[in-house]
Amino acid sequence: MNGADLLCETLLANGIDTCFANPGTSEMHFVAALDRQPRMRCVLGLFEGVVTGAADGYARMAEKPAVTLLHTGPGLANGLANLHNARRARTPMVNVVGDHATYHLVHDAPLTSDIDSLARPMSHWVGRAVAADTVGVSTEEAIRAAHTGAGGISTLILPADTAWTETEFTPPVAITLPAPSAPDAAQVRQAAALLRNGRATTILVTGMALRAAQMEMLDRIAQKTGARLLAQQANGRMQRGAGRVALDRVPYVIDQALACFAATEQVILIGAKAPVGFFAYPGKPGSMLPEGCTVLELASPDHDLPAAIEALAAEVGMAPAPRLAPRHRPDLPTGKLTPDAIAIALAGVLPEGAIICDESVTSGRDFFRTTYGAAPHDFLQLTGGAIGDGIPMATGAAVACPDRKVIGLQADGSGMYTVQGLWTQARERLDVLTIVFANRRYQILHGELLNVGAGPAGENASRMLDLDNPAIDWVQMAGAMGVEAARAATVEGFRDLLHTALARKGPFLIEAVI
Amino acid sequence: MNGADLLCETLLANGIDTCFANPGTSEMHFVAALDRQPRMRCVLGLFEGVVTGAADGYARMAEKPAVTLLHTGPGLANGLANLHNARRARTPMVNVVGDHATYHLVHDAPLTSDIDSLARPMSHWVGRAVAADTVGVSTEEAIRAAHTGAGGISTLILPADTAWTETEFTPPVAITLPAPSAPDAAQVRQAAALLRNGRATTILVTGMALRAAQMEMLDRIAQKTGARLLAQQANGRMQRGAGRVALDRVPYVIDQALACFAATEQVILIGAKAPVGFFAYPGKPGSMLPEGCTVLELASPDHDLPAAIEALAAEVGMAPAPRLAPRHRPDLPTGKLTPDAIAIALAGVLPEGAIICDESVTSGRDFFRTTYGAAPHDFLQLTGGAIGDGIPMATGAAVACPDRKVIGLQADGSGMYTVQGLWTQARERLDVLTIVFANRRYQILHGELLNVGAGPAGENASRMLDLDNPAIDWVQMAGAMGVEAARAATVEGFRDLLHTALARKGPFLIEAVI
Structure with a gap:
């Protein structure tokens, strides 16, 4: 057994059995180790942004980390944007980044770079294997860090010689994973006091608070106390649809977000952050809360959120039953296809247990309104604003949940960032339907150009914000990578394609020209 | 005038008039500034790896930097791999990375990250604009750093408020750029002494030493002294073909590289680094030079290499005339298409002044042998080993040289990394012919798996090294992005397509099934 085998066995002993990878020469011994260990499922991405984004989507649904295999500094760099998103979602992940053999670094060979500096901004934990004998211990540290609190990004740098050197076999056993922090009783009492003082209160939640059972308790607390739940x-993941609590989110658009909190006097945070502007806008505040608004963090992301909710319920009581969204199929409009019509069409036919991966950016802003009554589903979002997470996230979610339909709501501009993920969907025969909202522009930026007071786009700006001339042919794009695809520009055409796509298993793409 | 205008005017005053961009909200004021200044040519890339790779290719041919516009940490991260290549090529470049407004960073909004930490490993200079009034000075520093020595990567972080705040108009003027260091007379004398001592000597060169005139002088020195030139x-760029000195390169494959230097007793470096293994291999040395080999750095990359060559010539003398490669068209084989047949076909019809961008990896290893006698051309290589530079580099070279045919020799696996660059070629109607060597695998890794002693690929390894099942359809891929394309699997078919492609202007792609 060499260091690479030890790494592989340590991962498997701790339940990590899926490896999203794009290896290079410095990782060949780990590749050989994976060859000797068929229990590890290896999924190739043709670009590292696919690899890390898929690991993100996988872990959000599997509720355990995947391992990624990346090639030196540039390979890690290619995966950083989706590590950024995963970090913001508090997704657990173990990245293995191959590096030159320890004694080769002195030569500053072409691929040498400061991997540690690259890894740190997007990782909760960065470590470096120093010898084959300690690769197991380093891997355990990485796994522990990935399981700390709500979840963390661990990046283990693996010099080639620590992988290829023989080591005494130490049969790895499962380590004890750290438990999330218990709720703080004083904070719970303080939150209860706020909920009883008669002021306008918003309970702002994320993470494990967005699972069906937790939202039911929260809704019963909200009913009991008159607080608003948001x-x-x-x-990272939210359970919604018919039979579940219908929860709104804080709006993205700054003026809407400010309006949303204008009457709020107190905010109780459960895993969530106090709301801030996604960007700064000249003359507008950074915090979305009115001046003087009280903010209480009942539970941080690293607390046991379900326990915190239970403790709060014990303190303030609950209404007898939650308010659950009824099954509802809004009427489908006719004619030209719009984002709204796409949402309505989906609401009507969404399979139960579907996983929606949303990177629709502007086109999906109104998606919630018409889909509260759709069949119950999981809703996964772009959490860090680094576009190019949608196709990979859907890919990883489908690897984690082979029996559930995954539906990607995909903006075209963002989709082009990691379009290579379609190939992995074809290779692995994943049950993913990608709906591309083809507005053929970075629509959000046209809005932001106005929002920041820079005026409408002229010649040079339009050339940077529009994706026309030529328009991207998504049907050919998908076909090039082995994914069946078709185009719709009318509601009727879209409805028919949706019917076709949902009737089969395997990857399919609809270019929705809106 | 605001900070963004000042930035734009400072760039233009210093001859930087081409902007490769993928902006986001935090860069909207710079976009608006570009809108007000039509002298700046803006080229959109649909992924930041395209943006930085194009800036690399542009500067290699234009001999001046382009500016890139990138969106916060993740946007920079996406561009890092090709910055790594550009850094290794010593390409001058000015990157502008937008960040949140200075006062917004405290809110840790979703896109916030440590941009400085990300930038440092791939930059020679990292700076941060602190106020609108000093954006001009910061930009000048960045430009100066980009022009230092052989060239440098400058990364200027631009918080949104430094861009949008009004500033007193200071008409920017061209700054004085630093000159490369003059050759060191003592080193020149020492090199001359080595060349006279009768030992087996290799003169190893790169950078400006690889231009036609410098290679002629070097060849005359080599003839005079009996040294080998390599x-x-x-x-980054090399001038070659008929009428030029036929120069070999150090082989990539480690055993070949070791053999190449086995008889060498002395190495004189002119801008080059002493040769090392691209990777470490168990039981093989890191340096490619035999033990006891003398190494003398006559000139570092930051020295004036043409002046160093002249000084050396003055010291040791030169043969009367350089040995120049005669025009030569090797006979075209028939039947199944091979990398060798592609090289021979190209050698026969290459247009004079063509720019070859080589990311053919394994398929191009033998390209030089049959193309010494092709029409004179420039040859640009992947310099940092971070794959995904080929399509962007060709894109940028074509922007720099609209009157020259650009030919991309593109491995399929590497091509998928930044395939989005084809769209920019279509959008800008660039005269680029991309030849995809479709072997449908990471062929290099099959070899490396054996080289590192890990044995041939089994089931899991094959799934990570092969690009089959499904094979990528490059004709559809190109078509999806508006680039005309066709496939060839025979020499005859390829020859005909080559004829078609070279007869027209504009982007074209040939999928060469090998």
């Missing part, structure tokens, strides 16, 4: 703007 | 394994 989810963060972006959440 | 180029580094990877070079």
Whole structure:
């Protein structure tokens, strides 16, 4: 057994059995170790942004980390944007980044770079294997860090010689994982006091508070206390649909977010952050809360959120039953396809247990309104604003949940960032339907250009904000990577394609021209 | 005038008039500034790896930096791999990375990250604008750093408020750029002494030493002294073909590289680094030079290499005339298409002044042998080993040289990394012919798996090294982004397509199934 085998066995002993990878020469011994260990499922991404984004989507649904395999500094760099998103979602993940052999670094060979500096901004934990004998211990540290609190990004740098050197076999056993912090009784009492003082209160939640059972308790608390319940703007995973509590999110658009909190006097945070502007806008505040608003963090992301909710319920009591969204199919409009019509069409036919991966950016802003009564589903969002997470996230979610339909709501501009993920969907025969909202522009930026007071786009700006001339042909794009696809520009055409796509298993893409 | 205008005017005053961009909200004021200044040519890339790779290719040919516009930490991260390549090529470049407004950073909004930590490993200079009034000075520093020595990567972080705040108009003027260091007379004399001592000597060169005139002088020195002249394994730009000195490069494959230097007793470096293994291999040395080999750095990359060569010539003398490669068209084989047949076909019809961007990886290893006698051309290589530079580099080279045919030799696995660059070629109607070597695998890794002693690929390894099932359809891929394309699997078919492609202007792609 060499260091690479020890790494592989340590991962498996701790339940990590899925490896999203794009290896290079310095990782060949780990690749050989994976070859000797068929229990590890290896999924190739043709670009590292696919690899890390898929690991993010996987862990959000599997509720355990995947391992990624990345090639030196540039390979890690290619995966950083989706590590950023995963970090913001508090997704657990173990990255293995190969590096030159320890004694080769002195030569400053072409691929040498400061991997530690690259890894730190997007990792909760960065470590470096120093010898084959300690690769197991380093891996355990990485796994422990990934399981700390709500979840963490661990990046283990693996010099080639620590992988290829033989080591005494130490049969790895499962380590004890750290438990989330118990709720703080004083904070619970303080939150209860706020909920009883008669002031306008919002309970702002994310993370494990967005599972069906927790939302039911929260809704019963809200009914009992008159508080408003709200989810963060972006959440890693949220359970919603018919039979579940219908929860709104903080709006993205700054004026709407400010209006949303204008009457709020107190905010109680459960895993969530106090709401801030996604960007700064000249003359507008950074915090979305009115001046003087009281903010109480009942539970941080690293607390046991379900326990915190139970403790709060014990303190303030609950209404007898939660308010659950009824099954509702809004009437489908006709004619030209719009984002709203797409949402309505989906609401009507969404399979139970579907996983929606949302990177629809502007096109999906109104998605919630018409889909509260759709069949119950999980809703996964872009959490860090680094576009290019949608296709990979859907890919990883489908690896984690082979029996559930995954539906990607995909903006076209963002979709182009990691379009290579479609190939992995074809390779692994994943049950993913990607709906591309083809507005052929970075629509959000047209709005932001106005929002920041820079005026409408002229010649040079338009050339940077529009994706026309030529328009991207998503049907050919998907076809190039082995994914069946078709185009719709009318509601009727879209409805028919949706019917076709949902009737089969395997990857499919609809280019929705809106 | 605001900070963004001042930035734009400072760039233009210093001859930087091409902006490769993928902006976001925090860069909207710079976008608006570009809108007010039509002299700046803005080229959109649909992924930041395209943006930085194009800036690399542009500067290699234009001999001046382009500016890139990137969106916060994740946008920079996406561009880092090609910054790594540009850094290794010593390409001058000015990156502008937008960040949140200075006062907004405290809120840790979703897109916040440690941009400085991300930038440092791939930059020679990292700076941060602190106020609108000093954006001009910061930009000048960045430009100066980009022009230091052989060239440098400058990364200027631009908080949104430093861009949007009004500033007193200070008409920017061209700054004085630093000159490269003059050759060191003592080193020149020492090199001359080595060349006279009768030992087996290799002169190893890169950078400006690889221009036609400098290679002619070097060849005359080599003839006079009996030294061998050799180029580094990877070079940013090299002039070659009929009528030029036929220069070999250090081989990539470690055993070949070791053999190449086995008889060498002395190495004189002109801008080059002493040759090392691209990777470490168990039981093989890191340096490619035999033990006891003398190494003398006549000139570092930051020295004036043409002046150093002239000084050396003055010291040791030169043969009367350089040995120049004659025009030569090797006979085209028939039947199944091979990398060798592609090289031979190209050698026969290459347009004079063509720019070859080589990211053919394994398929191009033998390209030089049959193309010494092709029409004179420039040859640009992947310099840092971070794959995904080929399509962007060709894109940027074509922006720099609209009157020259650009030919991309593109491995399929690497091509998928930044395939989005094809769209920019279509959008800008660039005269680029991309030849995809479709072997449908990471062929290099099959070899490396054996090289590192890990044995041939089994089931799990094959799933990570092969790009089959499904094979990528490059004709559809190109078509999806508006680039005309066709496929060839025979020499005859390829020859005909090559004829078609070279007869027209504009982007074209040939999928060469090998």
